[in-house]
Amino acid sequence: MKWFFSEKHRLHDANLEVWAGHPSPSTEVAARADTIAELLRGDASFTEASPHAHGIDPITAIHDPRMVAWLATAWEETRPFSETREIIPDTIRHVSLVEGLGEQPESMNSPLGRLGYWCFDTMTPIVEGTYEAALSAVDVALSALDELDAIGKATYALCRPPGHHAGRAMIGGFCYFNNAAVVANAMIERGAKRVGVLDVDVHHGNGTQQIFYQRSDVVYASLHGDPDRFFPYFTGWLHETGVGAGAGFNKNVPLATGCGDDEYLASLDETLEYLDECGVEQLVVSLGVDTYALDPLSDLSISRRAFHQMGSAIAARGLPLVVVQEGGYDQADLAYNVQSFLRGIAQLDPKPEPEERDPSSLSKQHL
Numbered sequence: 001m002k003w004f005f006s007e008k009h010r011l012h013d014a015n016l017e018v019w020a021g022h023p024s025p026s027t028e029v030a031a032r033a034d035t036i037a038e039l040l041r042g043d044a045s046f047t048e049a050s051p052h053a054h055g056i057d058p059i060t061a062i063h064d065p066r067m068v069a070w071l072a073t074a075w076e077e078t079r080p081f082s083e084t085r086e087i088i089p090d091t092i093r094h095v096s097l098v099e100g101l102g103e104q105p106e107s108m109n110s111p112l113g114r115l116g117y118w119c120f121d122t123m124t125p126i127v128e129g130t131y132e133a134a135l136s137a138v139d140v141a142l143s144a145l146d147e148l149d150a151i152g153k154a155t156y157a158l159c160r161p162p163g164h165h166a167g168r169a170m171i172g173g174f175c176y177f178n179n180a181a182v183v184a185n186a187m188i189e190r191g192a193k194r195v196g197v198l199d200v201d202v203h204h205g206n207g208t209q210q211i212f213y214q215r216s217d218v219v220y221a222s223l224h225g226d227p228d229r230f231f232p233y234f235t236g237w238l239h240e241t242g243v244g245a246g247a248g249f250n251k252n253v254p255l256a257t258g259c260g261d262d263e264y265l266a267s268l269d270e271t272l273e274y275l276d277e278c279g280v281e282q283l284v285v286s287l288g289v290d291t292y293a294l295d296p297l298s299d300l301s302i303s304r305r306a307f308h309q310m311g312s313a314i315a316a317r318g319l320p321l322v323v324v325q326e327g328g329y330d331q332a333d334l335a336y337n338v339q340s341f342l343r344g345i346a347q348l349d350p351k352p353e354p355e356e357r358d359p360s361s362l363s364k365q366h367l
């Protein structure tokens with residue numbers, strides 16, 4: 001299997017984020033992608049390839065062009081207001097802030113106002129190289145699609161930063177441009193009648209859902225921790241099934257605390273059945289391995305063996321597909337979990353199980 005990767009992801013090198021009011025070291029760090037790349041380079045079943053530039057048109061096809069233009073200069077224009085390298089909003093445009101005020105002007109003259117307009121949380125810092133890194137992640141994803149178009153086999157895009165929380169007109173949840181959504185939209189623009197996005201990250205891909213919620217040509221289906229206890233809290237419910245032309249083309253499967261392999265794989269089978277029934281011709285897989293039992297952001301109990309089974313179950317449907325990297329934060333096992341999933345996709349045997357670590361020795365973030 002060919003996989004695509006750009007060293008430019010390291011330009012996004014934030015050290016700081018704010019969780020529930022607490023400044024803390026960044027969760028989404030460059031070492032995540034580097035450790036996956038290192039492991040895949042040592043596996044002869046995988047072949048690394050370099051991405052090439054696709055410009056911003058595929059990005060502005062799904063994101064507000066004003067947001068894309070803002071992100072290009074956001075760090076520079078907010079420099080005078082921050083004592084840290086990272087820019088994080090202090091005031092976010094809450095939906096009720098202008099409630100009842102009638103039509104509001106769109107102009108925002110304050111750089112901090114613009115930051116709070118486009119960013120919806122305090123965990124998505126912007127540093128000097130963020131824009132370039134985010135562009136490179138899209139190029140990685142689209143280059144993987146080019147390869148799929150050329151050879152018709154599954155490909156893997158080792159994207160960083162991730163993308164599935166980025167909506168049409170907002171960044172957030174460690175995400176800037178929605179790599180998976182760019183690929184799904186490009187599949188349609190290149191001639192597919194209907195495609196699916198299968199999101200297996202432990203967090204709901206609110207951005208991807210929103211971008212396609214009113215469309216019938218891109219079907220979004222997600223398995224994730226219940227929003228009653230998981231970021232982004234406000235989306236990912238069972239009743240969100242699409243509106244307008246998109247009615248019936250969105251599926252959410254919120255999962256309970258402690259959900260194990262058997263329950264998860266049964267839910268995955270149902271979701272794959274749903275995508276089949278929708279008649280999708282191609283698939284984008286938003287691969288988050290933060291469902292892992294030892295992941296600091298997870299309260300599910302998914303094993304490495306299950307990642308291989310997930311890959312195998314998806315591959316068995318026979319759809320051409322691009323796997324796009326999203327989350328996964330257990331630095332010790334992250335790369336093994338991704339490799340296990342990809343070997344399942346490629347219909348290769350799993351690697352031998354490593355020794356189990358003791359989950360009680362880990363501290364979990366509050367999600």
Ligand SMILES: [Zn+2]
Pocket residue numbers: 201202203288290326327328
């Ligand atoms: Zn996640």
